[in-house]
Amino acid sequence: MGSRVRSLILPASLYGMASFLIAGILAGGVVGYFVLQKTAMQNMFAHYNTTLNVLSENLNSYLHTEMNRAQELAQSSEVIQASQDPNKAAQLASFFQKKLPATSHQLLFSAEHHVLFTSTGDGGLYETNSALKASAQRSRVLVSPDISDFVIIPGHRPTLYITVPVLGKNRIVATLAVSIDYEYLTKLVSDYSQLGATGEFIIAQIVNAKITTIFPTRFAPTIAFNEYPDPTIQEILHVALNGEAGSRIAHGLVYVWQYMPLVQWGIAVKSNYAQGMKALRNIRIFILVFGVICLLGIIFCWYRAWLCLRNFYSASLILSVFLQIVLYGLFIGAIWLSVLAARTHYKAYHQRANKELLTFKGGLQKAALMINYRASLVEDAASSFVADSVGHISTLEDTTTRLQRMLHDNPEVQSAVYVFEQGKSWDVLAYTAQVPHEVKRIELSSEQKQFWKGKMLERHVAWILEKSLIRSTPEPMYVLPFYSPQDIERRTPVGCLCLMYSMSDMLETARHITGDTPIALLQQDGLVVYKDQNFPQVSTSYSELSNMPVQVNGGAVYTEEMISLGWYLQALFVPASQIVPVAYAVLIVLVLLGCMFLCAYGLYCALGLTNMRKRSNLFLASIAAIVVGCLTLVLLTLL
Amino acid sequence: MTFRPRLHDLGQDMNTKTFFFIGMISTVIIVSSAAVIYLHFLQGNGHTIRVGILHSQTGPVALSELPIVDATMLAIDELNAAGGLLGKYIEPILGDGASDAATFAAQAEKLIAKDQVAVIFGCWTSASRKMVKPIVEKYNHLLFYPLPFEGLESSPNIVYTGAVPNQEMFPGVTWAYINLGKSFYLVGSDYVGPRVVNELIKMHVQLLGGTIAGEAYQPLNGAVFKQIVQDIVKTQPKVIVNTVSGKNNIAFFKELRSAGITPEKIPTISFSIAEEELKILSIKDMVGDYAGWSYFQSIERPENAKFVQNFKRKYGEERVVSAALEAAYFGVHLWAQAVKSAGTIDLSAVRRLVKIQGMNAPEGIVTIDANNNHTWKLARVGQITPAGQFKVVWSSGNAVCPIPFPFQDKQDWAAFLDRLYKGWGNQWAAE
Numbered sequence A: 001m002g003s004r005v006r007s008l009i010l011p012a013s014l015y016g017m018a019s020f021l022i023a024g025i026l027a028g029g030v031v032g033y034f035v036l037q038k039t040a041m042q043n044m045f046a047h048y049n050t051t052l053n054v055l056s057e058n059l060n061s062y063l064h065t066e067m068n069r070a071q072e073l074a075q076s077s078e079v080i081q082a083s084q085d086p087n088k089a090a091q092l093a094s095f096f097q098k099k100l101p102a103t104s105h106q107l108l109f110s111a112e113h114h115v116l117f118t119s120t121g122d123g124g125l126y127e128t129n130s131a132l133k134a135s136a137q138r139s140r141v142l143v144s145p146d147i148s149d150f151v152i153i154p155g156h157r158p159t160l161y162i163t164v165p166v167l168g169k170n171r172i173v174a175t176l177a178v179s180i181d182y183e184y185l186t187k188l189v190s191d192y193s194q195l196g197a198t199g200e201f202i203i204a205q206i207v208n209a210k211i212t213t214i215f216p217t218r219f220a221p222t223i224a225f226n227e228y229p230d231p232t233i234q235e236i237l238h239v240a241l242n243g244e245a246g247s248r249i250a251h252g253l254v255y256v257w258q259y260m261p262l263v264q265w266g267i268a269v270k271s272n273y274a275q276g277m278k279a280l281r282n283i284r285i286f287i288l289v290f291g292v293i294c295l296l297g298i299i300f301c302w303y304r305a306w307l308c309l310r311n312f313y314s315a316s317l318i319l320s321v322f323l324q325i326v327l328y329g330l331f332i333g334a335i336w337l338s339v340l341a342a343r344t345h346y347k348a349y350h351q352r353a354n355k356e357l358l359t360f361k362g363g364l365q366k367a368a369l370m371i372n373y374r375a376s377l378v379e380d381a382a383s384s385f386v387a388d389s390v391g392h393i394s395t396l397e398d399t400t401t402r403l404q405r406m407l408h409d410n411p412e413v414q415s416a417v418y419v420f421e422q423g424k425s426w427d428v429l430a431y432t433a434q435v436p437h438e439v440k441r442i443e444l445s446s447e448q449k450q451f452w453k454g455k456m457l458e459r460h461v462a463w464i465l466e467k468s469l470i471r472s473t474p475e476p477m478y479v480l481p482f483y484s485p486q487d488i489e490r491r492t493p494v495g496c497l498c499l500m501y502s503m504s505d506m507l508e509t510a511r512h513i514t515g516d517t518p519i520a521l522l523q524q525d526g527l528v529v530y531k532d533q534n535f536p537q538v539s540t541s542y543s544e545l546s547n548m549p550v551q552v553n554g555g556a557v558y559t560e561e562m563i564s565l566g567w568y569l570q571a572l573f574v575p576a577s578q579i580v581p582v583a584y585a586v587l588i589v590l591v592l593l594g595c596m597f598l599c600a601y602g603l604y605c606a607l608g609l610t611n612m613r614k615r616s617n618l619f620l621a622s623i624a625a626i627v628v629g630c631l632t633l634v635l636l637t638l639l
Numbered sequence B: 001m002t003f004r005p006r007l008h009d010l011g012q013d014m015n016t017k018t019f020f021f022i023g024m025i026s027t028v029i030i031v032s033s034a035a036v037i038y039l040h041f042l043q044g045n046g047h048t049i050r051v052g053i054l055h056s057q058t059g060p061v062a063l064s065e066l067p068i069v070d071a072t073m074l075a076i077d078e079l080n081a082a083g084g085l086l087g088k089y090i091e092p093i094l095g096d097g098a099s100d101a102a103t104f105a106a107q108a109e110k111l112i113a114k115d116q117v118a119v120i121f122g123c124w125t126s127a128s129r130k131m132v133k134p135i136v137e138k139y140n141h142l143l144f145y146p147l148p149f150e151g152l153e154s155s156p157n158i159v160y161t162g163a164v165p166n167q168e169m170f171p172g173v174t175w176a177y178i179n180l181g182k183s184f185y186l187v188g189s190d191y192v193g194p195r196v197v198n199e200l201i202k203m204h205v206q207l208l209g210g211t212i213a214g215e216a217y218q219p220l221n222g223a224v225f226k227q228i229v230q231d232i233v234k235t236q237p238k239v240i241v242n243t244v245s246g247k248n249n250i251a252f253f254k255e256l257r258s259a260g261i262t263p264e265k266i267p268t269i270s271f272s273i274a275e276e277e278l279k280i281l282s283i284k285d286m287v288g289d290y291a292g293w294s295y296f297q298s299i300e301r302p303e304n305a306k307f308v309q310n311f312k313r314k315y316g317e318e319r320v321v322s323a324a325l326e327a328a329y330f331g332v333h334l335w336a337q338a339v340k341s342a343g344t345i346d347l348s349a350v351r352r353l354v355k356i357q358g359m360n361a362p363e364g365i366v367t368i369d370a371n372n373n374h375t376w377k378l379a380r381v382g383q384i385t386p387a388g389q390f391k392v393v394w395s396s397g398n399a400v401c402p403i404p405f406p407f408q409d410k411q412d413w414a415a416f417l418d419r420l421y422k423g424w425g426n427q428w429a430a431e
Helices: A002-075 A079-083 A086-099 A124-128 A128-142 A182-188 A232-239 A279-308 A315-389 A396-409 A446-459 A461-468 A503-514 A581-608 A615-638 B016-046 B062-079 B101-114 B124-136 B171-181 B191-208 B225-233 B248-258 B302-314 B323-341 B347-354 B410-423
Strands: A107-109 A117-120 A159-170 A171-179 A201-207 A210-215 A247-250 A253-260 A265-272 A413-422 A425-435 A440-443 A477-483 A494-502 A517-523 A529-532 A550-551 A556-563 A565-571 B048-055 B089-096 B119-120 B141-144 B158-160 B183-189 B213-220 B237-244 B269-270 B290-295 B359-360 B364-368 B382-383 B390-395
Touching: A002 A079, A002 A159, A002 A171, A002 A182, A002 A247, A002 A253, A002 A265, A079 A086, A079 A107, A079 A117, A086 A117, A086 A446, A128 A159, A128 A171, A128 A517, A128 B171, A128 B323, A171 A503, A171 B191, A171 B269, A201 B248, A210 A232, A232 A247, A232 A253, A232 A265, A232 A550, A247 B323, A265 B016, A315 A396, A315 A477, A315 A494, A315 A503, A315 A565, A315 B089, A396 A413, A396 A425, A396 A440, A440 B016, A440 B101, A503 A517, A517 B237, B048 B101, B048 B323, B062 B089, B062 B302, B062 B323, B101 B119, B101 B124, B101 B141, B119 B124, B119 B213, B119 B323, B124 B141, B124 B158, B124 B191, B158 B323, B171 B191, B171 B237, B171 B269, B171 B382, B171 B390, B183 B191, B183 B225, B191 B410, B213 B225, B225 B248, B237 B248, B248 B269, B248 B323, B290 B390, B302 B323, B323 B347, B323 B359, B323 B364
Parallel strands: B048 B089, B048 B119, B119 B141, B141 B158, B183 B213, B183 B237, B237 B269, B269 B290
Antiparallel strands: A107 A117, A107 A171, A159 A171, A201 A210, A201 A265, A247 A253, A253 A265, A413 A425, A413 A494, A425 A440, A477 A494, A517 A529, A517 A565, A550 A556, A556 A565, B290 B382, B359 B364, B382 B390
């Protein structure tokens, strides 16, 4: 009996698998089509960009050639002589006729803007035209050729001019203006060989504050020197004329645009989207036919499977199993949508948290930077003071004055202690500027003087010699020794300047940026210089201070190094809400568990494994549930 | 009688071991694939696009460079506020050049190799840029350099958003030649920038037919201008061309005014004093003098009004913006446009597409020149006003083509730079 069941079940299973395989191939084909579509779109944009680059290069190349020619003419003896002697200007007509095409128009005007020569006899052209005037002035100041905007005068053909300064005996004596062949430029912009049947170039310039199309286009031959009627194109030309390059698909059309800084033109390509994607049309038809064949194949497989199974199952049972599968699919779909929604929300939260962290890190960096900068000002003050002292022997009076001035000029320095050699003994001077710009001398007791002499010059002398600075707590200070000019080789200190940082200023600076975030300041050896009361207790050994944040309950402590000061600034980052990601994680896990349960249930129903007391059935369903659950996880990850 | 098996018997016929084996294998394969895909898509690509900002945060130049960091950060914030790039936020990584060219190079290497940034915005002095250039070229990376500088350089891995001499100095000098006088005295700090600029200005003045009354330099760490000012008084030029750097201008202008040289008698046109520098100088001594830049804070354009307003809102009403800040700001936006066009941060694609980028920047329409990676920029001359700003007295109107190697070819300029470098003891500034 069992072998008979297998002999019929096996072909049914094979047909079922074959149907899934066909469905998989079909799905692969559809995905492949969309990948191809994306690639084709990228290629289309790349092609139009290249076409625009070529056009831009052609135009630039032509204009540069014309500019070089105009410059050569401006440097010719004929033009220079005519510029200096108006009587010789009339001879220029024959000179230009030999050198330039008949369609070209030339103007020569003096440094005082008087027209010396004009090929048409119309001297008023220069006087009335602001574009030509502006270009002439620009070329004069930049001492290089310039191209004017389109000179549009009613009754005349719109013309572009190249203006070149004429240099005679190392001074600018005149400006030469030579017109550019508009017809040739039109020919250049009318080469549509790379644009297929529907593509055209649209080139615009701002004329009288209006975006004006300056050449006829393929499908609008009369558009030149008018506004393009299509608002989308106007919008694109506006972006192009703002210097930006880009591409867009809108209303079934593809637009690619660039900016030409040499002439301030916006150049754009417009083409039908369908034309660019022509190659995909055949593939789409093929996929359609292939899809129909696949569907027929699936129906055939299912029919054959049904033929195998109909002896074992009644039609109503098969229908019931089929309906259960559909129901199961709907269930999975609904759950899937829930998972997607949860994930989208989670991602949005994650992005917010990420931005919050970035802002926090930026603030921490900035605070560290500002503290460090203030500390470096103290160090600069000490260095300048000591540098001024070296090389000359100052009187005590002079030193006192300089010390007071330094405190007055450097609000970063809270107080200064100056230990110096006085005859054969040592003396100490101390000043403070707790109120900015109000310097007061501190009268030190003999014990305090002993402290400075003893602590600074006896206990730390080795350190001073080795590192040139000391930083200690709770009074952070910068200590700089200085040496006798005669004894500089031996580097025996003859005095020492200790400047106290203004700790409250430093903290205020940090708080100004970090706000209410709890902060701590640490030395390189991990010694805490300052710590807010609500700052968590974290390990502060030097080896553990790194770029990695230290996780604490409810947040993380980030560390920023202050290179010059050699300290660390730490701050506690607590995300706005701790509960949200946990809630989403729990939701996703619950949804996944539900998904797995329903998978098991669906498989039970689909296979008719209703005897739940049997271990093998339970095991089979569990494995299936795990597999489907993992698949769900993979798909989730991919999304 | 029709054979009809009991439904729950079907499972019994199947081999439990086979099912177990297939199930286990499938589970392992699927879970492994999921893990690999997760690592690749979520961790490998990251949730942010890292960009490096490389400027001095410490040392003597930090005061000048920190505002550039602010302008760069403003542009990044604007992009992040608009949703980031390619669906990711931009994460700035700060590198500290510590006012030292060698540190700049080391930090650039760290940003590229360790932090894996997509681009670097940075450098200040030409010395720092020249040290970073071989690093970005070695890694075939991308640097946006925002400072107006002496030119004579072009690299496929550097986008220069600052002006070169033919876009700022030449128009400024020509304008001064036409409007102020034909005899020039050149004063500068003794490092590569002013040396090259003044060499070019000499050639340009010769072309115009003007004369050079004198030329003098002071080391960067020296502020003794008495001798120079005495020479100016003696030679009586019509215009002083100033390329003295930073705080040294305080001493220079103090000496000028002490010697009775006022803008009415001998005007100065500076190529090293912008709005930031005016804040540390005595305005009453400066009013009436000129400067040549591509951008001034006072330009009346809606794009500029928005830029100035956003900058002040973020950093304080007392803050000012200058040409270098503006170039740093639009540099970030140009890079972002290239990334958007490419649809990726892949360097080869971005480098290719950045060459066709342009935008309506606060100064006007700027465009990258595909031939040399420099920027088409506007040229302007401004006169210092009592409010500590510049009144624009001349503008080119349209962007000017960048010519990084004017008058001579690359080889001649390379030889000139080599002479300077060796003359200063294998460094880019005099001691």
